[in-house]
Amino acid sequence: MDLDSRMIQRILPHRFPFLLVDRVTIEEMTAVGIKNVTINEWFFQGHFPGLPTMPGVLIIEAMAQVGATMMMNLDEYHDCVPYFTTIDRVKIRKPVVPGDQLIIKVELLKIRKRMGKLNCVAKVNESIVAEGEIGFSLVEKKEEEI
Template identity: 55%
Template sequence: MIDNIEIQKILAHRYPFLLVDRVLVFEPGVRAVGIKNVTINEPFFQGHFPGRPLMPGALLIEAMAQVGGIVCGQLPEAVGKIPLLVGVNKTRFRRQVVPGDQVIITAEDLRTRQKRFGIMQTRSEVDGKLVAEAEIMFSLVD
């Protein structure tokens, strides 16, 4: 398990944009399973949407990308580099994410090229039901 303090050593993100609370399963360079606990206190709920708070899909993709960043960020060639989101393909949103949900995010390395570019297969679930899925492309930059 990787706690929030350790996550901050891997990812450059900080509040309010650090969207991974904990990592439950971690296989360096292979896969990770992370958690995002969604609360009504999230700043984006003030405007998305008043009276019917929904987690924006773009932030769900970002959370999936951050779990993917944890996977690739632990590769030996990633030391001192930042994993950046450079593309999203095959994205589907299946359900809404609301305050009180615990999103379980899985990211698996599909392929890494030249140790600087790669693609992660990601999926998010709430209560065992698929919420979103996407192929996320990343690049490691100095």
């Protein structure tokens, strides 16, 4: 299943400036997401003037959003909100700069009830820029939030 940005917004609660994924392709319990990094990104104003670099925490957030899109696309989790529970063995290996295309691969390692763990790898031009495991919880929305 191939999801464009409009379809992703039907699944995720994130919006500008915090929606960090442009496209997600889902196959079973694996997803590949794309983030096209442009000089117009809001975070480049202060990170860093004259040397624009995507913050590592936002790369991690983009990885989590790919995983959340995959999980919340499942019927049983449509009415949930995704939350981080753990971030383990994360390594930021290389800087991500304007003009890069971040390719994020996420695989479900385990899920039990509404808690799970994802293995995530982010690449630019086949070179790993970040990787790690992200734990998550899918919390059911209250009726007034749906």
